[in-house]
Amino acid sequence: MFIADDGYVDHSDPAIVKTAGELFSGxxxxxxxxxxxxxxxxxxxxxxxxxxxxxVTAKASxxxxxxxxxxxxxxxxxxxxxxxxxxxxxxxxxxxxxxDDPIRYCVHCFNAVFAGGRWIKLDARGNKKGVNAQFSxxxxxxxxxxxxxxxEYVWNGIFARPHSDTMKMLEKAGSIRxxxxxxxxxxxxxxxxxx
Numbered sequence: 373m374f375i376a377d378d379g380y381v382d383h384s385d386p387a388i389v390k391t392a393g394e395l396f397s398g399x400x401x402x403x404x405x406x407x408x409x410x411x412x413x414x415x416x417x418x419x420x421x422x423x424x425x426x427x428v429t430a431k432a433s434x435x436x437x438x439x440x441x442x443x444x445x446x447x448x449x450x451x452x453x454x455x456x457x458x459x460x461x462x463x464x465x466x467x468x469x470x471x472d473d474p475i476r477y478c479v480h481c482f483n484a485v486f487a488g489g490r491w492i493k494l495d496a497r498g499n500k501k502g503v504n505a506q507f508s509x510x511x512x513x514x515x516x517x518x519x520x521x522x523x524e525y526v527w528n529g530i531f532a533r534p535h536s537d538t539m540k541m542l543e544k545a546g547s548i549r550x551x552x553x554x555x556x557x558x559x560x561x562x563x564x565x566x567x
Contacts, residue, residue: 373532373564374460374486380448380534383456385433388449392456402459402487406494407507409453410485413446413496414505420445420548422500428551430534430542442551443497443515444481444538450496451483460486462530464493465559468516469524470552477523478555479538482514484530484565491530491565529563536561 377383383392395408418440420428425440432452435441441449451461462484470478482495482505493512495505506513518524537556545551 374462374530375455375458376532377455378533380431380539381452381455382431382433383452385436385452387436388433388452389456391436392453395453396457402485403509405457405459406454406485406487406492409450410483410494410496410507413450413453414498417441417446417449417496417498419443419498419500421552422498425548428542428545428548430539442542443495444479444535445542446496446498447481447483448534450485450494454485462491462532462564463534464530465527465535466514466516466518467523467525467527467557468518469522470555470557475522477557479535479557479559480516481535481538482512527559527563529567530565531561532564533561535559 396405399405420440420442427438429435429441429445432448435445435449454461464482464484466480468480470476484491495514497515503515505515541554
């Protein structure tokens with residue numbers, strides 16, 4: 373289930389397979405490969421909102437092709453790169469404040485990767501001023517540490533598939549403005565692994 377190829381994590385796409393092969397060349401452990409894929413997606417694929425991209429992506433192969441995506445899309449690409457090499461990868465979701473006035477929440481996405489005999493959490497959203505997500509085998513170093521006092525939190529569990537409401541919204545979106553205005557704020561799915 374965490375290595376499946378589906379409509380959004382299309383890890384058998386030739387460009388995904390080729391990129392994974394290049395990234396993982398000479399690497400021997402799943403942990404090394406997870407770090408290489410994470411750093412590639414975090415640093416080489418722009419966050420669509422940060423750069424006001426003129427294309428909206430959802431599917432991993434499109435994120436790779438256009439080199440941009442929101443957190444959910446970038447998580448699809450990270451999962452696809454790893455799954456193409458047989459490394460289990462899933463999704464985790466976080467409730468974050470999207471706007472301060474008025475307060476509006478959204479669902480943020482990051483990955484869980486099975487490497488080194490355990491699940492590690494990786495947030496390849498992309499760093500910028502005030503955002504410093506890092507590769508960590510211990511405590512997750514997320515782009516946005518949850519501020520409990522503001523009602524932010526991480527939903528329990530690891531999900532095998534991307535967030536369906538966000539994927540549907542991205543499929544409809546014709547612009548980044550539409551994405552910002554229509555980001556879902558709730559997760560209704562049941563996790564495939566509870567923690």
